[in-house]
Amino acid sequence: MPRIAVIGAGISGAAVARELARRGHEVTVVERAAAAAGTSGRGEGNVLVSDKGPGPELELSVLSRRLWSALACELREELPEPFPSIEFEAKGGLVVATTEAGARSLEEFAGAQRAVGVRADVLDRASVNELEPHLTERSTAAIHYPEDAQVQPVIATEALLASARNAGATVITGTRVSAAVRDDAGRLSGVRVESRTGRRDIIAADQVVIAAGPWSAEVSSLLGAPIPVKPRRGMVLVTTRMPHRIRRKVYDADYVGAVGSSDVDLQTSSVVESTAAGTVLIGSSREQVGFRDDFRARIVAELARKATALFPFLAGASVMRTYSGFRPYMPDHLPVIGEDPRAAGIWHATGHEGAGIGLAPATAQLLASLIDGSPAPLDASPFAPARPSLAPYLNEPYPNEVTV
Amino acid sequence: MTAFRIPPHRDAVDPTPSAPLMISVDDTPIEGVTGQTIAGVLLGADRLSWRTTSTRGARRGLFCGIGVCFDCVAEVNGERDVRLCQRRAVDGDSVRTQHDALPILVPEDRN
Numbered sequence: 001m002p003r004i005a006v007i008g009a010g011i012s013g014a015a016v017a018r019e020l021a022r023r024g025h026e027v028t029v030v031e032r033a034a035a036a037a038g039t040s041g042r043g044e045g046n047v048l049v050s051d052k053g054p055g056p057e058l059e060l061s062v063l064s065r066r067l068w069s070a071l072a073c074e075l076r077e078e079l080p081e082p083f084p085s086i087e088f089e090a091k092g093g094l095v096v097a098t099t100e101a102g103a104r105s106l107e108e109f110a111g112a113q114r115a116v117g118v119r120a121d122v123l124d125r126a127s128v129n130e131l132e133p134h135l136t137e138r139s140t141a142a143i144h145y146p147e148d149a150q151v152q153p154v155i156a157t158e159a160l161l162a163s164a165r166n167a168g169a170t171v172i173t174g175t176r177v178s179a180a181v182r183d184d185a186g187r188l189s190g191v192r193v194e195s196r197t198g199r200r201d202i203i204a205a206d207q208v209v210i211a212a213g214p215w216s217a218e219v220s221s222l223l224g225a226p227i228p229v230k231p232r233r234g235m236v237l238v239t240t241r242m243p244h245r246i247r248r249k250v251y252d253a254d255y256v257g258a259v260g261s262s263d264v265d266l267q268t269s270s271v272v273e274s275t276a277a278g279t280v281l282i283g284s285s286r287e288q289v290g291f292r293d294d295f296r297a298r299i300v301a302e303l304a305r306k307a308t309a310l311f312p313f314l315a316g317a318s319v320m321r322t323y324s325g326f327r328p329y330m331p332d333h334l335p336v337i338g339e340d341p342r343a344a345g346i347w348h349a350t351g352h353e354g355a356g357i358g359l360a361p362a363t364a365q366l367l368a369s370l371i372d373g374s375p376a377p378l379d380a381s382p383f384a385p386a387r388p389s390l391a392p393y394l395n396e397p398y399p400n401e402v403t404v
Numbered sequence: 405m406t407a408f409r410i411p412p413h414r415d416a417v418d419p420t421p422s423a424p425l426m427i428s429v430d431d432t433p434i435e436g437v438t439g440q441t442i443a444g445v446l447l448g449a450d451r452l453s454w455r456t457t458s459t460r461g462a463r464r465g466l467f468c469g470i471g472v473c474f475d476c477v478a479e480v481n482g483e484r485d486v487r488l489c490q491r492r493a494v495d496g497d498s499v500r501t502q503h504d505a506l507p508i509l510v511p512e513d514r515n
Binding site: 244 | 458474477483484485504505506
């Protein structure tokens with residue numbers, strides 16, 4: 001039975017571990033801190049099809065969205081109460097433009113998505129009012145994406161890990177990886193690890209999957225297969241709990257542009273939604289500042305201003321706390337899923353930027369089928385570490401210019 | 405729990421004598437003194453909880469007492485989500501306790 005070590009117990013590592021364990025592999029997950037302690041626990045739990053234009057990542061999103069529906073049922077059945085619900089909610093997304101130019105490009109964008117099978121309904125004013133009665137009256141266009149959904153990412157990660165354990169996987173937390181172990185023929189035979197208490201060990205593995213999010217740059221470098229993933233920081237504001245007035249994920253059309261941009265500077269666009277607990281989450285910012293997590297009031301002010309432009313009633317809301325997380329950012333804006341061309345036995349599953357929660361199930365299925373040699377659920381070549389668009393960056397030494 | 409007030413002559417921070425004030429909580433009048441937070445007035449009247457949780461309706465009052473946890477929120481003079489541990493009581497304040505129902509989740513594929 002092939003032995004596989006998965007580095008990282010975030011949503012990607014958890015999904016990959018579950019998928020591989022259920023296919024009969026002997027899986028060990030090694031996590032430096034705790035489950036969902038990095039990027040996965042510091043986002044909004046987005047499962048979106050709305051924010052991607054036609055292309056390989058949209059195809060991955062569409063597959064993953066379908067898999068999430070099935071997963072939500074499977075996990076509930078496998079992990080009944082008192083295991084908490086993963087709060088999978090098919091709440092739908094509403095993308096709103098507030099300028100005439102924005103309206104035109106949003107409608108074009110939605111048209112292109114519809115052409116490849118995404119549900120993207122153009123709404124008239126009356127329908128907007130019905131879906132989101134508290135939305136600003138100054139919107140110039142609104143597209144409804146009924147397939148957009150949300151999960152509670154920390155519980156979802158824990159549920160995937162619990163399910164992986166049920167299928168035979170072992171999860172080791174508080175332990176970091178230091179190097180790959182290869183036999184005399186150069187074949188991978190395991191990874192060296194060290195626990196927080198200083199205990200050193202070797203975990204036997206024929207294959208290693210690196211799913212360490214933005215920290216994959218460091219881990220992949222230690223394992224001799226450096227990939228150019230960088231942290232891109234995003235901040236979220238959390239309001240106090242309030243009566244439920246925002247029913248969907250509502251975001252301004254700028255968000256799509258910010259997702260696809262390569263700017264290093266701060267960018268913000270409004271993403272507003274309610275959680276199952278009754279708070280409202282207000283995102284989102286993107287900036288490349290390495291792993292710095294200091295508080296910046298300017299971001300809070302900008303996010304608050306843009307959110308109140310979408311929902312004027314939020315002007316009277318109290319912000320209870322803020323948090324930020326580091327999204328794994330790839331220079332060519334595509335996740336990296338597959339075997340490293342330079343180091344046999346080393347596999348990557350990262351670079352999803354802000355979409356990792358949504359894309360985890362499809363990433364796991366794709367990666368597992370590549371490891372198995374079974375038919376892939378979709379074309380894997382756009383995500384391959386050996387893809388041409390990544391080639392110029394693969395020889396960048398780690399640490400790269402944006403570091404701690 | 406018994407509320408404990410430092411007599412003015414022993415209060416190094418604010419030795420001026422305090423004047424009585426009156427606030428109402430859900431239309432019930434409660435007496436306090438100037439300088440107290442609204443939470444302080446409530447504790448002084450032996451009131452330990454004023455909010456209820458959404459899921460189980462469990463009682464909540466002061467938890468951290470320093471403005472961090474947001475457990476002690478209530479409506480004050482029409483404004484929601486005021487942390488009573490942070491709001492100085494003013495004579496005539498009208499406090500209403502809050503109970504917020506959980507939002508109803510959108511079930512799968514109802515859209």
